[in-house]
Amino acid sequence: MTNVVLLLGDAARWLRIEDGAIVARGDGFSPEMPDEVRVVAVVPAREVAVHQANLPNLSEPQARAAARLLVAEQSAGASDGLHIAIGPEGANGDRTIVAIEAAHMARHLAELATLGIDPDAMLAAPLLLPRPTEGWLRGDLGEEVVVRGRDAAFADDAVLTPMVTGGAAVVDLDHDALEAAVVAAAETPEVDLRQPPFAKLRRWSIDWPLVRRLAVLGLLLATATLAVEIVTIAKLNATADRIEAANAIRARAALPPG
Structure with missing residues (x-):
């Protein structure tokens, strides 16, 4: 199966992944699509907020409702206009949560639809980096740089990053490590933003x-x-x-x- 990763943003780019490696790349949204292809769209880090929460032994609807309450509490505002997506339950009930304005999701999907693209999955750019067991990682995605720690993931910022990391050292991923991380994230998304009400409609086949x-x-x-x-x-x-x-x-x- 071929994966095509679309990096959304002001300067959109694409990557084609085959056999666990990036084999082609380019600008815009016009990659050659093989017959059997899985399209993964990546939402810019500036549009998302990533949270970690302990939500053990909950059904998916219950976990999503709890995640919405948590996001509302941490953002000190209403979450009505937000699309909340959650990852699978990990060890000890740990879950990754991504919040994004529903309007952003609708806009991205509408823009892709005009190009005949209906992505199979959508990811938050900070989650292209692996979650470290300790410390902080940083990756340069071209249009933006993202930072990830054990409990936070965000767009790198000269003011915000030192505040969040407490001045701790941040390890920059080299080219090979970053590309391996992107391949792994595209293959197995930690949190797929295509959850209700933006879940992809599955075609019924005979x-x-x-x-x-x-x-x-x-x-x-x-x-x-x-x-x-x-x-x-x-x-x-x-x-x-x-x-x-x-x-x-x-x-x-x-x-x-x-």
Whole structure:
């Protein structure tokens, strides 16, 4: 399977990934799309807020509702206009949460739709970096630089970054490490933003081999049912003949001699 990564933003770019490596890249949204391709769109870091939360033993709707409350508390504002996406439950109930303005999601999807693109997944740019067990990582994505720690991920900023990291050292990923991280993130998104109400509609397709098998089974069932009905009718007819014969004998016995 080929993955095409679309880096959204003012200067859009694309990457084509095959066999676990980036094999082509370019500007804009006009990569050559193979027949079997999975499209992953990456939303700019400046448009998202990434959170980590402990939400153990919750269903997906419950976890999403809890995540919305958490985002509202941490942002000190209403979350009505936000699209909240959550990652799968990790160790000890840990989940990654991404908040983005619903209007941004709608705009990106609409712009891609005009190009005939309906991405299979959408990621937040900071989550292209792996989550470190400790310390901080930084990656240069071209249009923007992103930073990620154990509990935070954001666009690099001369003022904000030292405040969030507490002045701790930030390790810059080299070219190879960054590309490996992008490949891994595209293959297995930590949080796919295409969750309700922006989930991708799955096309319903007919499984013709299954249809043929079901047709054969249906024919066999109909044949068996018909055979049972024929046997039942034959038995009923035989019983009726016996009853009729017995009645005739009794009737003749009741008649006077001669």
